[in-house]
Amino acid sequence: xxxxxxxxxxxxxxxxxxxxxxSLQDQTISDINIIVVDGLSVDRTPxxxxxxxxxxxxxxxxxNPHEVISSARNIGLESSTAxxxxxxxxxxxxxxxxxxxxxxxFQNYQTKCKLGGVGSTYTSPNDDSLFGKTVAYSLQTFxxxxxxxxxxxxxxVQVETVAFALxxxxxxxxxxxxxxxxxxxxxxxxxxxxxIRAGYHLLKHPKAYVYxxxxxxxxxxxxxxxxxxxxxxxFTRKYPETKHWxxxxxxxxxxxxxxxxxxxxxxxxxxxxxxxxxxxIIPLIIYVVIDxxxxxxxxxxxxxxxxxxxxxxxxxxxxxxxxxxxKGIVLK
Numbered sequence: 485x486x487x488x489x490x491x492x493x494x495x496x497x498x499x500x501x502x503x504x505x506x507s508l509q510d511q512t513i514s515d516i517n518i519i520v521v522d523g524l525s526v527d528r529t530p531x532x533x534x535x536x537x538x539x540x541x542x543x544x545x546x547x548n549p550h551e552v553i554s555s556a557r558n559i560g561l562e563s564s565t566a567x568x569x570x571x572x573x574x575x576x577x578x579x580x581x582x583x584x585x586x587x588x589x590f591q592n593y594q595t596k597c598k599l600g601g602v603g604s605t606y607t608s609p610n611d612d613s614l615f616g617k618t619v620a621y622s623l624q625t626f627x628x629x630x631x632x633x634x635x636x637x638x639x640x641v642q643v644e645t646v647a648f649a650l651x652x653x654x655x656x657x658x659x660x661x662x663x664x665x666x667x668x669x670x671x672x673x674x675x676x677x678x679x680i681r682a683g684y685h686l687l688k689h690p691k692a693y694v695y696x697x698x699x700x701x702x703x704x705x706x707x708x709x710x711x712x713x714x715x716x717x718x719f720t721r722k723y724p725e726t727k728h729w730x731x732x733x734x735x736x737x738x739x740x741x742x743x744x745x746x747x748x749x750x751x752x753x754x755x756x757x758x759x760x761x762x763x764x765i766i767p768l769i770i771y772v773v774i775d776x777x778x779x780x781x782x783x784x785x786x787x788x789x790x791x792x793x794x795x796x797x798x799x800x801x802x803x804x805x806x807x808x809x810x811k812g813i814v815l816k
Contacts, residue, residue, distance in 0.1 A: 485566060486515050486516055487516065487568060487587075488513060488570060488583055489516065489565070489569050491570070492518065492560075492571075492572050492573065493560070493571075493574065494573075495551060495574075496526060497525070497527075498525075500574055500577075501532055504574050504577050507577035507578050509536075509542070509543075511580055511582065512584045513583045517544060517566065518542055519544050519560045521547070521548045523550070523552065523555075523556055524551055530545060546563060552665065557571055558662050558665065561656065568590070568650055568651065569650075570583065570650045571649065578694055579693055582693070585692045589689050593687060600679035600680070600684030601684075601687070602689055603688045604688070604689065605689065605692060605693055606693075606694055607696075609697060615701065615793070618786065618794045618797060619705060620698055621786065621794070625782075627775070627778045628797070628801050642685055642686065643686050643687065644726075645686065646676060646686050646687070647694070655679075659679070669716075669718075670718070677719075705804075706800050706804045707804070709805045709808065710804045713806060713811070716812070721812070737802045737806055740768070741799075743764070744764060747760075775798050776795060778798065779791075779795040780792075
C-alpha cells in the first residue's frame with residue numbers, strides 16, 4: 485500500500501500527458517502510485533502511458549468506458565489502496581514539492597479542524613500561449629474569478645470548493661463520497677460539497693501550484709465558460725442551499741448587455757432620448773472602466789501589450805458563464 489495515489493483522468497492528452505506523469509514521478513514524496521484512467525483516447529495517450537509504465541511500476545493505466553472525468557476519478561478511487569488520494573488532470577503538471585506541500589498541510593491542520601481536503605492553486609505554464617496566460621491571469625483576478633477556485637490568495641484559506649486536492653481515502657469511503665458521473669462540469673464542486681455537508685472543512689494552499697494549459701482561442705474559451713455556467717446551474721438545482729448572490733452576477737451582466745443594446749436601437753430610432761440612454765449605460769461605463777483597469781494590470785504582470793486582449797476576455801467570462809447559467813436554470 486502506498487502513502488498517496490494520484491488519480492489522473494485523461495482523454496486525448498498526447499500533447500501533455502508525458503510532462504504530467506514526469507512531474508509526478510519527480511515528487512519529493514516517492515511512496516506513491518500514479519493511476520492514469522483513460523477515457524477511450526483515440527490518440528497516442530495510452531501508448532505513451534504504457535511506455536512510461538514499463539520503466540516505472542508506480543504508473544498504472546486503467547480504462548474509463550464512460551469517458552467523462554467524473555467516472556475516471558471514481559474508477560481511480562475504487563482501485564486505490566493508498567492512505568491518501570489526490571487528483572490531477574492530464575493537461576496539467578506540478579512542481580516537485582506539490583504533494584509534500586499538500587501532505588504537510590494536511591498533517592498540520594487535521595488536528596485543528598475536521599479536515600476534508602487540502603487543494604491547489606491554479607497557475608499558468610511558462611510555455612503556454614499568450615492567450616492561455618492572459619486567460620489564466622484574468623481568472624485569478626477578483627473581476628474575473630470572484631467566487632471560484634481560480635482566484636489567488638496569500639495564505640492558506642478555507643474555501644467552498646477546491647481543485648486538485650489531497651484527501652484521506654478512509655474519509656471518502658466512510659462518508660460514501662464519490663463523483664457524480666452525470667456531472668461534466670463543476671464535478672469538483674459537487675464532490676467537495678458532499679464533504680462540507682458532512683461537516684468537513686476544505687483548505688486551499690497558495691503555494692501548491694498546478695500548471696494548467698488553457699483553451700487556445702476565444703471560441704473554445706467561450707464554450708468552456710458556457711459549460712461552466714451550465715454546470716454551476718445543475719449543481720445549484722441539486723443543492724439550492726448553495727446559491728449565493730454572486731452566482732447570478734454574470735447572468736445579470738448578460739441581461740444588462742442585451743438591455744443596453746436594445747436601448748441603443750431605441751435611441752437610434754428616436755424612441756428614447758439621449759438623457760435616458762446615458763442613464764441606462766452608466767453601469768456599462770463603470771464596467772468598461774473596471775475592465776480596462778484590470779486589463780492594464782494583466783499587461784503589466786505579463787509585460788506584453790498584446791495581453792490587453794484581456795479587455796475582451798472578461799466579457800467572454802461573464803457573458804459565457806451567464807448564458808450557460810441561464811440555459812442550466814431556465815432551459816434545463
